[in-house]
Amino acid sequence: MLLDYCRLEETQKERVVVANEHWLVVVPYWAVWPFQTLLLPRRHVLRLQDLSSEExxxxxxxxxxxxxxxxxxxxxxxxxxMGWHGAPTGQYLGEDCSHWQLHAHFYPPLLRSATVRKFMVGYEMLAQAQRDLTAEQAAERLRNLPEEHYKLRATGVQD
Incomplete structure (x- = not known):
């Protein structure tokens, strides 16, 4: 299901932040945290140890x-x-875990500036979370930022 979602987001593009040959980063449509992202491999992968050296x-x-x-x-x-979800290991290595899909979530708490954080409050914790930005707005802001780190730009040092 996540791979289908990955392909859908790639065709629509509005929530894609960055992509390369093997991975895609999107702000998922269900994002609650500002600038929350989902990192997905482009192929079915169960666990981190199943990645090729190229991946x-x-x-x-x-x-x-x-x-x-x-x-x-x-x-x-x-x-x-940030955290990874993948197929179970240990005693489950020999079992059919083909329904699992490796992916990672990033949950940043900053909202409008370096000093304004998002906090979950009572009604959000007990009912429905309040979105401060749409997924599309957050993806656009992140996508439009340079990939060169701001500290490197300031010093002129090459990566």
């Missing part, structure tokens, strides 16, 4: 590009929580 290199590249955009947004070291 691992490509993952490092796209994460650097995304994280530079995050830092460039407010020209700070942008805080975020």
């Amino acid at each position: 691992r290199d490509s993952l490092a590249s796209i994460m650097k590009r995304l994280l530079s955009k995050y830092d460039n947004l407010f020209e700070i070291s942008f805080p975020y929580s």
